[in-house]
Amino acid sequence: MKIIADTHCHTTASTHAYSSLEEMVKAAQKKNLYAIAITDHGRLMPGAPGQWYFENLRIIPKKIDGVRVIKGIEANVCDYDGNLDVEDSSLGYLEWVIASMHEITLEPICDIDACTAAWLNVAKNPYVDVIGHSGVKAFKFDYEKVIPEFGRYGKLVEINNNSFIIRKSGIENCKKIAQICKKHGVRIVVNSDAHFSSQVGIFDNAISLLKEIDFPEDLVVNSDIDRFKSYLKSRPKTALIHNKN
Template sequence: MLRNACDIHTHTIYSRHAYSTIEENVRAAAELRLELLGCTEHFSSMLHPAVAAGDGRLACDTRDYQYFYNFGCWPRVWHGVRLLHGCEADIVDLKGNLYGHDIMIDEGITGDVESPATLKERVFSRCDYVIASVHGRDFAREANLSVTTNMYLSALQDPKVLVLGHPVRGRVPFEHREVVRAAKELHKLIEINAHSLDSVIGHKDTIDGCQALAEVCAEEGCKIVVSSDAHISCGIGGFEPALRMLERIHFPQALIATRDAESFLQAMREGVGTTIE
């Protein structure tokens, strides 16, 4: 039986289409005796769309993002569970740019003037790690395989991106082996997303694609994470569809970075340089 003691892709009510608080999620993790929980809210236009500023740039209301700014008030261990701060950032174009890269911020949540920086820089600086995912895929509909593969390769180059999130469910085709090899070289991780395999949204092509991707990861020796992508506390730790698939293909336990807390913390140190005491 494969072991998976960390859930590093989860959401709270901040993500707007999720339903539980951070403490409800932590308590759910504690009840399951998970060792580590990562909270990765959506960082995306689906929550708070940017608007055109008068000078032609994009702008936003900084107050919409103060949730990320105040991560410091969270305990690092809560109800016996290690707690990490993250976000799930949308890949927004074929260059592999991530949401917020083109939105300039020059004030804090109280309106105080700050040195100019992008929204992405502001939010990422407060995250332990970032999951990069595709949700809206219209920008990639006419792109060929080489271009979409390079999109993912570019996203993996971001210093704060540790995990490529549900890449099969994003429905943007790419060369699996090329992306997996790059992820291994960069010490980044490929997500096997249990929600992509469940009976609610798991279509046959998605399930087959996830298995094919996992098989390439095993062949290339690239580490993965197994995550619930829970949007409600009762979904925390819901790894079963993913673990069943991985057991069916005899996936190596040693390549599952979420097998225990120390393994994921070590992967985080190697992949994005974040050290948690």
């Protein structure tokens, strides 16, 4: 399986990542990726950029050095009602919205029912594309109940390569999540969650997991250019107007 787009990457704008947007795009080009999504953290993450950073991403060319640059965000799920730390008006400017739970921006109460309720509401948010690294142990939810709903609302479930390195306690959950996606035909994306340019396009752990469970490739949205482009076309139009560069 070849992944053609890395749709979860951070830049220096997140302030705990260490490569510029241009360096990340150049790394994507070196790895022969069709696209990279720039998804810096929503405002509740310490040091994260503000609303104007995300709304002004429209000044970045649609393609740089032949790589399609997708303007996105990794928004924080900031309460157990499933609200995000970004206004709908800003989300309307973006082409790619990941919703993630982080222990630093959402108090981990280790309550499966509360996490289930939160994710069921995130599933209904029309701006959200991707459910980010949802295998985190502290935010375990009822996978059998929620994952089919992610599918019903067209959300993509992320298998995050970085989780195998920095969120090891959730690896077994990632496997279960992938198995339940397979069972219910729910589409996924494989991402690096790179915080430095050398991590762009690194998906080895995630791909091994998918191989291990014989995950069907046609459910991996970013493993084929046409499949990926047709997903982008199918999402609601953003207010983002690209310049002609």
